[in-house]
Amino acid sequence: MLLFFTLGLLIHFVFFASIFDIYFTSPLVHGMTPQFTPLPPPARRLVLFVADGLRADALYELDENGNSRAPFIRNIIMHEGSWGISHTRVPTESRPGHVALIAGFYEDVSAVAKGWKENPVEFDSLFNESKYTWSWGSPDILPMFAKGASGDHVYTYSYDAKREDFGAQDATKLDTWVFDNVKDFFHHARNNQSLFSKINEEKIVFFLHLLGIDTNGHAHRPSSRDYKHNIKKVDDGVKEIVSMFNHFYGNDGKTTFIFTSDHGMTDWGSHGAGHPSETLTPLVTWGAGIKYPQRVSAQQFDDAFLKEWRLENWKRLDVNQADIAPLMTSLIGVPFPLNSVGILPVDYLNNTDLFKAESMFTNAVQILEQFKVKMTQKKEVTLPFLFTPFKFQVIQDLVVSVLTYPLSHFVGYLLAFTLGIEVLVLSFFYRYMLTAGLTAFAAWPFLTRLWTRAKMTSLSWTFFSLLLAVFPLMPVVGRKPDISLVMGAGLLVLLLSLCVVTSLMKRKDSFIKEELLVHLLQVLSTVLSMYVVYSTQSSLLRKQGLPLMNQIISWATLASSLVVPLLSSPVLFQRLFSILLSLMSTYLLLSTGYEALFPLVLSCLMFVWINIEQETLQQSGVCCKQKLTSIQFSYNTDITQFRQLYLDDIRRAFFLVFFLVTAFFGTGNIASINSFDLASVYCFLTVFSPFMMGALMMWKILIPFVLVMCAFEAVQLTTQLSSKSLFLIVLVISDIMALHFFFLVKDYGSWLDIGTSISHYVIVMSMTIFLVFLNGLAQLLTTKKLRLCGKPKSHFM
Template sequence: MSSKTDGAHPIRTSWLHSTRSLMVISFLFHLLYTYSVCDIYFTSPVVHPIRRFTLNDTYIIAPSSLAEYEKAGGVLELAMVPVLSFKHPSAPMPLQDGRPLIFEKGEEVEAELQEGLEALNYGQGKKNESSLWHDHDSSSQTTLSELGAEGKQEQKALEMEEVQMGGFMGLERYRQWKSPADRLVLIVGDGLRADTLFKKHPWHMLPAWAQQDLLRQSNNGEAGDFNLQYNSALSPFKNDTAIAFGDANSETLKTLQGTLHPAAPFLHHVAINRGPFGVSHTRVPTESRPGHVALIAGMYEDVSAVTKGWKLNPVQFDSVFNQSTQTWAFGSPDILPMFAKGVAKERVWMETYSEDEEDFTKDATNLDLWVLGHLEELFSHAQADKQLKERLHQPGTIFFLHLLGLDTTGHTYRPHSTEYVGNTIVVDAIAARVEALFDEFYDHDNRTAYVFTADHGMSTKGNHGDGDPDNTRTPLIAWGSGVARPTKLDAADKQRQMRKADAEQDAYYSHWVVGDVKRNDVDQADVASLIASLIGAPFPGNLEGHLPLPYLNVSDEHIVRALLANTLQVLEVYRTKHEARSKRMINYIPFESLDKDEEDDLPGEQLVHEAKYLVAIGDLHEAVERIDELFRLALEGNRYLQTYDWLLLCTIITLGYLGSILYGISFLLQRYFLSPEHPTLALYRPQGSGSDPSVLSLGKLICVPIFGALCAKFTAEGSPLTYYVYAVFPALFWTRVIDERAVFVAAWRASRNPTTSTQAVPGPAENKEGGATVGGLLAYIICSLALLELIVVGYLNRVAWTIGFLVLGTVWPIVGITKPMRQEHPKTILAWMAVCFLNGMFTVNSLDKEESIQVLIITGMAFLMGGMYVLSNANALLGCGTSAEGLQRTVRTIQIELGVLCAATIVTTVSAYSLQSKRGLPLASQVGGWLVLAFCLTFPFAYGLRVDKKSGNHQPPVQRIAITIFAFAPLFILLSIRDEALFFGSFALLLAAWTRIEGLLYAERAGTSGGSRGPRLLAKEDVRIALFFLFFLHVAFFGTGNIASISSFYLSPVYRLVPVFSPFLMAALLILKIMVPFLILCSAFQVLCVSPQANKAQKSKAVEAKAQDTTGDFVQIAGLGLADASPLVLSACIATDVLALNFLYAVRDTGSWLEIGQTITHFAMANLLQVFMLGLTALSAAFIGSLEQV
């Protein structure tokens, strides 16, 4: 390096104030704070309530207490219980030891009972219309519909009379309730969209074998919406080859081609004639594991569950399988084991196929047929095995059929494909066959209930995971024993009108065949409540679902008591969390609406007594309202406890981000903007302040006690370890900010007085830039905030990025580039405008894409032509600052990379054609693809980026970045579905033009006079460069996908390498592809930062002579002359902290799951982009080299 340049060197302080240490701290800070959104909004430890509630627990005296009382010689057939207090029917019951009083049989009790009975006969000759002797036989059951306004008013009058008469004792009859069904069959079509099941489809969407079945039945006069049978659906080998349908002008064929056809005729018939249907709304993440947990356990795993495991999550939970007599499960090895873990083998019996069967290149319907085949085998064995047959006939049995085919087919071919519709036809045929098997095996006893649903939907791109409505809307159909009949809608029904409007406004609801039947939508966790109620099992311990009443066909009292038991289980979850928190919290504030009235009461006890009383007196309408209120309060209480630490954590996190911003600004100001000899710094900085741990500075005096108090609080309350980590960063940052407060005073004075800043930038222009007016600084800040706001809008609408490119391509060259430079470099300016418009086209294009082999081939040819152009002009484009030997090595490396590019294009073409034609993935193509991938990640960097033996230096940065671009081009071809590789090339051209312009601009600002290559301080214009870098960082993501939607990146190209389901490997390949533009951006940015001014570009004499023979001159490598890219990267990080802080308070935990999922993703990506930025900057520095190596 050169000698010093007039005090230009930055301030040297402690390790904590070194650039490398700050980048490490920033990396850890943003990585850990990404998780904070889970602790603030979603994470609540999964509790394990001991009690499980059934209908028996809905009586004022639980049957367990009656049994003990009966043994003691009390009343046998009737339970004497208090039903009123001396105040009001809703007042708390008399309690003893926290339980309702049980009176012994004797004269005093009989006298009180007689008095109470006489009090009820409040009119002469009037019938006692509310006898204490409630006969719950079905013959005398009053239905909810029969209990009208008049009866309700009369009941209220009676209650008021009872209040006037004073307290009395009552009796409530207890009865045993028979379960609505002896057994239940749960069929889950993994990844099935609701619209695909419920709608009719055009002729061309049906697979060839289905078209053959339709044509055959039409010719035989058998075709119809509900008597239609796709006879080939259950065949393991289907003929997908289109056949000649005879006379193309036949009326039958024309009719079929002109009409819509159901993909699920059996389930359509069920939904219209036999059982209720609806849309089951899931929550995020829309993955198989949380979806099945919601369906079977009735609980929603929070979004942080994704970080704790993929399949066998360590979080324990209860499920309806645990509460059933026994469960027989068939299906995927990814789902079934997690419900059998920790459960007795005799309780859950499962059979799964091999993971190797989950091959995306094969017909996935065979996975579903495997499940049907093994169910048939089970029943076949049971006919010969008496013991097995007896087990299968036990009441309370669940059969779980997990059909994975639709999920696999959707990933491979996407939902709007003939393959996906064909798989839906197969699933429908399986459902029909399953019912026939059960009817046959159980001799048509009509004691089987069926529930058909899905764990999640499927986006149009063939992915799922986020809150896209296509992923959160799933079908639900129930029928069989204990299930209600569907309700027909008349023409004036409000729901009919609403659904007609939905169908007109949203194509998702168009052509549904169930328009004349009432739709009963539910939340996904409600299904677990429905399952438990139908088989009469206790509700799962971690229940969050609400019993869907329209799906049950039992007596009204049965329904209300089931609803009450469901609510009591949800309330028990709150009580368990309440008890745990109240024991460990220092100043615990309970949920006000469920707070105790008495010290010995349980939370919500009064509301429970009111609900039980209303059920006991037969006021079922009022009981349902009271129970629904209790359910709502229980959920709100759970949410209250889940977000109990919201204020504390948000305060800590906010202080962390503000401290990070101020600490970063302070660091940049004193290390890269201000001279160490600045008089203000010398005046305000105490000796040893902030640097010496032994010095008790003001920052330590303020922050250390606060941090210690927080740690003491966390320890006393048993808070998670992450709470301590969150508190560390604000303490660290604010200690430094307070101790370095003089830096901000110095910066303000320097901005007003340029002579005190002593910025070491060559040339007079940069020095005289200081002393900006307040208005000028304010305008600069406003423009910077406007760019940040544009980035925020870009998270919601990709068009914002196109607008940004239009501004950069048209406005910036006029207002940001001087007229002399525009006149001197017109071609460079035109190239910049062209690449801005080109990249803007990618961000405005739709994300819905179809695979195009032709586009991939054209892209490969474009990269090949670009590489040949670079090689043909290697001396001019790559020869600056290198020896002839070094240039030759770079040329050979690029030549080999171009050869691999051709091989990658061929391999991709063969693999794509083979997968499209359903012939599977050829082994040679798969091996070739992995070899290409291994080459891209190893050879160019092991061979191409080597140190020159003579000089001991690396190649010039431009050579290294050229090697990096052509190294990853084959990888992008291999993992692209359509135009992603074209975007990669376009993005590389954008970066080349940008670095060229920025280098020329800096050379113009610094002047053309000679000078040193030493490190310089930063100027105001460098902040604008950092913001441009941040903009391009986001464009690297949004160019072919959408941060707000995880599923916007296509997974299907990964099947060219991994045809068998392997989530971690597939995700790794997808992330690798997404990260490549980041690496190229950071590498180009490193080149821009470390390259010297254009007039100082070093030229090798040997190469110079050769270059002048061919091109006449070198293409100059213009740069900013910095030691590395760290200061500008840190500036971008500071700007991104503003985004993260904004997104933190925009996170929603209520509303649609699309909105919730987007807000979570926005905050996470605002942090993770900084993690990627810092990590890839370090990696690109290794690739490109530093200033000393050039």
């Protein structure tokens, strides 16, 4: 049995790793010949402004008084340059956005996962091809372009990362720091002959990364006064920098200015997915080589933005984000970035037809060079007869034929099982399918004899199934913070705790004092969590940052959440309730709205599930030896007493998988970073730390998993079923789902389509693998017993 289990786990690891080898290998190739236009460029220097996190509508729209938040840039649109929308791709994050802007290609997920500063692979960029580049801004963005550059010609000036505090009083200081340092740099250059000579060369770039808008958006939302005021500050700063450049270079007409953004931001202050508020970013260009404004009478665009922005009479030129890189290279006459896939937007160029034609030809040759190198490399490592598109139709037909065959008296059960699997698969695309499944669960007792045998249990099952079915209908993202719902969830937990404490006080066993003390500690932890959530929210609204005491309490609560349950009684319901109290304290600290109620409702349904499964087992003629009130979790239970598998055990395993998927997608789509609200971790930290914040968010997601797995441990115990046998059924169900998603993986279409299909496969395969570890964690939480006083137990009870 152990050998079989180990072999199965190893196979799943291989399957899981295969998807990374197939899809998460960097698509970049090297060895191409640099391509550049032989004609003289229109500009000697280029200034690139990137306002991190700036939405297109936030820049272009007029305020309630009919005035622009960025009057200088709007004046550029109307009188000096060209404008449009830069369409970004997912993931709409800072690193891939800047890579697309400056290097001209869309970075693959494997590169993003390597971190914000380090480059997993070397790539060419506009900065590397320039004679010199000077950049100012965030330490998270600038180093990756300097480290990938050859030689010593890309210079970076960054502030301390601690400035990126979402709870800070004024995030606009991140932008004023950049503007002030650029002005100091040019003032210093007048007295430094070497530097003065460099900044008067041709083919040079100045990059200003402005992070204030993004930081204010995360902290206060894009509709806030802080976000909109930051746009005005950036507009003022750009105006000063442009004036300084024109004065410094004597208005020689050889400077090109480009103002854009790496990504937008949703109304709720997040980014990462493909909502238009995230993918539509502004692009305004002016100066050497750029067309002047073009007046038009009508324009053909599907959106209604032009009239809202009152820009319908100025020609809008939309581009893909990667197209900006070849535009910049052609303007200053440097070779196109070797890995660029951008297409030169010639409508922005104010030059001769010959220059445009040469630039387009150079762009085409540069992209063709990548294709040739990639094709050569692929042929070298692939057998000739395998160098053709592979078709899965024969395998698909075989799988379908096998699944539609296991005998006649199983047809009904097989159809229900197949329908259930399809509901699970569809729930990855449409969350409301979970609502449909839970509604069907609610009707289940009335379709069997359970209703006549256990009316209260059946009614409770129906009530909590329907209550849980509401959550998948709630918005995945876009929910506004509602601390009252978090407080309400905390009060419900306290009310349940009061009921448990009251029942404990009626007992007369020797461990009653210890049990009461444990529950009182957990009640205190819940009260403190509620206080910290309310206090932190009030402090941040007053822009006073995260109080240190709140931070200490939050981390202490998190650290103790897996230890305190081990002090409680191993009696089934008492231990499960203790686990719920501890994990809910942490979950409250990580909640911002309705999701705080989710694990509470899920746990109530889990408690009913344990009862209803025992009733089902007794109904089938298998007698349970103990009542639920007397059953204890025990690590050393004799496995020989367990019965053999029945057909109904497949349904129990399916229930587990369904509840796990519900825990996965019940309050959001965790396949998307966009579902993560940074406000969820503000009780723990507000200084930007992507890995720490990501870890906290992942633990928030895992808490419902742990609750389901602990309930499943109880189901196995109360139904007298071997955990290994039932767990193998769960693995089979997960593997069927994984096989389904394996055939849905795409290697064509948009980045979003490809990424979504891969993420679905990875999620299901991860579920299969991590069920093993979650099962181990659940066994630890349910069977381990520690003592508050006396010598602690060194073994499982």
